[in-house]
Amino acid sequence: MKKQTNLLVVEDDLSMREFLSDLLSSDYNVDCSVHGGDAKKKLLDKAYELVITDVIMPEVSGIEVLKHVKEQCPGTAVIVITGHSTIQQAVELVKLGADDYFSKPFNIDDLLLVIEKTLKHKKFLNERKKSKETDGKPSLFPEIIGKAKVLKPIFEMMRKVAETDATVLIQGESGTGKELVARAIHEKSPRNGRSFIPINCGAIPETLLESELFGHEKGAFTGALVRKFGLFEIANEGTIFLDEIGEMSLTLQIKLLRVLETGTFRHIGDTNDITVNVRIVAATNKNLKDAVANNEFREDLYYRLNVFPLVLPPLRERKEDLDLLVHYFLKKNKLEEKNVGFSDDAFKVLEKHNWPGNVRELENVIKRAGILCAGKEIAVEHLPREIRFAGNTALSGTEIYEKTFKAAKAEFEKNYLERLLERTSYDITRASKFAQVTRAYVYEMLKKYNIDYKRK
Numbered sequence: 001m002k003k004q005t006n007l008l009v010v011e012d013d014l015s016m017r018e019f020l021s022d023l024l025s026s027d028y029n030v031d032c033s034v035h036g037g038d039a040k041k042k043l044l045d046k047a048y049e050l051v052i053t054d055v056i057m058p059e060v061s062g063i064e065v066l067k068h069v070k071e072q073c074p075g076t077a078v079i080v081i082t083g084h085s086t087i088q089q090a091v092e093l094v095k096l097g098a099d100d101y102f103s104k105p106f107n108i109d110d111l112l113l114v115i116e117k118t119l120k121h122k123k124f125l126n127e128r129k130k131s132k133e134t135d136g137k138p139s140l141f142p143e144i145i146g147k148a149k150v151l152k153p154i155f156e157m158m159r160k161v162a163e164t165d166a167t168v169l170i171q172g173e174s175g176t177g178k179e180l181v182a183r184a185i186h187e188k189s190p191r192n193g194r195s196f197i198p199i200n201c202g203a204i205p206e207t208l209l210e211s212e213l214f215g216h217e218k219g220a221f222t223g224a225l226v227r228k229f230g231l232f233e234i235a236n237e238g239t240i241f242l243d244e245i246g247e248m249s250l251t252l253q254i255k256l257l258r259v260l261e262t263g264t265f266r267h268i269g270d271t272n273d274i275t276v277n278v279r280i281v282a283a284t285n286k287n288l289k290d291a292v293a294n295n296e297f298r299e300d301l302y303y304r305l306n307v308f309p310l311v312l313p314p315l316r317e318r319k320e321d322l323d324l325l326v327h328y329f330l331k332k333n334k335l336e337e338k339n340v341g342f343s344d345d346a347f348k349v350l351e352k353h354n355w356p357g358n359v360r361e362l363e364n365v366i367k368r369a370g371i372l373c374a375g376k377e378i379a380v381e382h383l384p385r386e387i388r389f390a391g392n393t394a395l396s397g398t399e400i401y402e403k404t405f406k407a408a409k410a411e412f413e414k415n416y417l418e419r420l421l422e423r424t425s426y427d428i429t430r431a432s433k434f435a436q437v438t439r440a441y442v443y444e445m446l447k448k449y450n451i452d453y454k455r456k
């Protein structure tokens with residue numbers, strides 16, 4: 001075991017070098033360097049667990065070797081052996097990152113013990129660092145909960161893209177965390193001290209959205225009583241988050257394309273160009289490719305936005321994260337401190353459910369159950385009926401006596417339609433294709449069950 005550990009001894013004094021080499025060779029793989037320059041070369045060629053270095057050497061000193069190791073091979077430990085140590089020098093060495101230091105003459109047993117202790121400690125630190133980097137919830141985005149395999153490439157892409165100014169398009173069903181991801185990218189980007197301006201393009205009428213985004217001059221249209229800055233100016237040097245970009249009108253899409261291509265735009269009612277430096281993150285729960293095929297979204301804009309596509313998976317495709325998310329939301333809603341948790345049966349219902357509303361739906365279910373359970377364990381009865389029902393389409397033994405076939409069928413149909421609409425973003429054509437029925441039949445059923453199918 002020990003023989004696999006590589007040590008580098010850096011010492012200009014021949015007798016000391018040979019002494020250390022002999023002492024350590026029975027337990028470790030030992031290489032020796034006569035001076036710092038040679039040590040740097042060896043460190044390039046081979047991975048060492050530990051470097052033991054003298055301080056005063058011609059040309060490249062031990063201090064430089066120490067600095068080099070800390071910068072270039074942070075996983076390697078360094079023990080410094082000094083000719084004459086003062087407290088000041090010792091403090092300096094520790095500050096520079098030495099794991100330990102000895103002054104000559106030293107006790108051999110002490111040195112062997114310290115080498116062993118240092119190697120053990122360094123190994124522990126290296127493993128902890130490694131597990132932090134690879135355990136799915138990178139410390140870089142601690143606010144995004146999830147360790148599922150499907151999230152790994154997304155975290156990786158987020159990490160890379162955060163450092164750049166590239167446009168990002170986040171796609172995913174409602175409640176999958178698109179806004180959370182957009183904010184996290186901004187926070188980890190060099191723009192983090194500047195504003196993050198979110199705007200929901202689906203929630204505002206077209207004319208209003210235009211003046212919100214691009215601003216207007218006084219008198220540009222009826223009601224434009226004063227000159228107004230656009231969000232693109234307000235977000236200058238920062239990030240603008242264009243939520244529900246799929247809802248943007250074709251006319252505004254052209255203006256947005258211009259900002260993306262040239263970094264310029266004009267106030268409504270003005271002919272002067274305004275140049276800005278804004279990072280654009282856009283999100284949609286629509287399938288933008290379909291929207292392009294249906295001529296609802298400009299193809300050129302789609303490709304401009306889609307430089308870095310991030311597709312967030314629905315919760316049902318990462319159910320292994322349910323446990324983590326449940327704990328997170330119990331904590332967030334101050335339920336964990338009251339020792340409120342899910343009963344095994346209640347948790348099984350969560351596992352069976354297919355979560356059309358994704359993480360947002362889960363959080364709401366937990367909030368509601370937390371209130372209903374009154375500080376006790378969350379049981380199946382504290383979960384919304386549609387969840388219990390959707391998770392188990394077969395009626396339970398007692399329920400079967402309570403319902404006629406007709407009532408049970410109606411309940412199923414209504415539930416099915418509601419989920420279907422959520423899933424297809426209230427797009428009747430997609431819903432009918434998905435369910436393999438005609439659009440007319442979907443409308444008929446919506447009317448029958450009095451379901452409001454206009455997008456909320």
Ligand SMILES: Nc1ncnc2c1ncn2[C@@H]1O[C@H](COP(=O)(O)OP(=O)(O)OP(=O)(O)O)[C@@H](O)[C@H]1O
Nearest residue numbers: 144145146173174175176177178179180285359360
């Ligand atoms: N991985 C996650 N970890 C912790 N919280 C999450 C996660 N994903 C989503 N959430 C939470 O779920 C809620 C919904 O997330 P968010 O608003 O980002 O979703 P969205 O995809 O933008 O939804 P919509 O399309 O409906 O706007 C938020 O409260 C968010 O904090």
Ligand SMILES: [Mg+2]
Nearest residue numbers: 178179243283
């Ligand atoms: Mg959102």
